[in-house]
Amino acid sequence: MSRRARVTPAQAGLPDGGARRRTPGLRREEVAVLAGVGASWYQWLEQGRDISVSPQVLDAVARVLRLSDAERRHLYVLAGLNPPAPRADPAYEASGGEQLRRLIDTWMPYPAHIMDGYYNCVMYNHAAAMVLGMRPETTQNCILDFFTDPLYRARSVSWEQNAETVVAQFRSACSDCPDDAGFQEVVAELKQASPEFAELWERRDISAQGTIRKELEHPVAGLLVVESTAMKVPARPDLTVVLHTPLPEADTAAKLEWLASPEGRRGSMYPVAG
CATH class of the missing domain: 3.30.450.180 (Beta-Lactamase)
Incomplete structure (x- = not known):
């Protein structure tokens, strides 16, 4: 949730419509659409429910949330998967x-x-x-x-x-x-x-x-x-x-x-x- 809050709609390639949002950053539904997953499934992921998670989906979520390599690897650990090999810091x-x-x-x-x-x-x-x-x-x-x-x-x-x-x-x-x-x-x-x-x-x-x-x-x-x-x-x-x-x-x-x-x-x- 904290990573989602720091990504603006403009950074994600979405129109913000000029209206103020109740919470900063992206909505759960927007992350789900951009990552190609169901909105309910993404909500369960944020809530830490016992669901099946693939590396491909985690990579998609990491891309939408603009995670660093260290954050991406941490996401794998939180999901109970072996983290990928480290990448060079750009x-x-x-x-x-x-x-x-x-x-x-x-x-x-x-x-x-x-x-x-x-x-x-x-x-x-x-x-x-x-x-x-x-x-x-x-x-x-x-x-x-x-x-x-x-x-x-x-x-x-x-x-x-x-x-x-x-x-x-x-x-x-x-x-x-x-x-x-x-x-x-x-x-x-x-x-x-x-x-x-x-x-x-x-x-x-x-x-x-x-x-x-x-x-x-x-x-x-x-x-x-x-x-x-x-x-x-x-x-x-x-x-x-x-x-x-x-x-x-x-x-x-x-x-x-x-x-x-x-x-x-x-x-x-x-x-x-x-």
């Missing part, structure tokens, strides 16, 4: 990623990057370029680069033990969308490019995204030990933020701070091979 999308860019830039001097559901890299900060070797000439797909980028392979001391986890996490992401052509393309390209990936993929291991310990041998700073943490952004469920936190070993925090300093940037401008 207002957050309209910002052009400015909030996410601020997030990963504020994470400096530690590496951070953002990837979409297919592991395509959306953006990364300067520390990710210096430490992880992220750069425009790679495939810009995080799992493809993990297996095929010679610079990253040369730096990653923990590559072999991390490979199993990376593939298991990617298979978990694929399992959420088994018929998605985008995932199928990435898997096909990986199988062709990397026999190691193909072998690990056939193990059919599954692992949720979480933390991974990474040991990297940087050509200027030496050994770096970090922990990467993958996190979803509620307003952009299609994106994952990956933050790298220095671990106590090898004085990693101080080395990362030095690499981000003017002196460190000059020293890393022309690194030795690897």
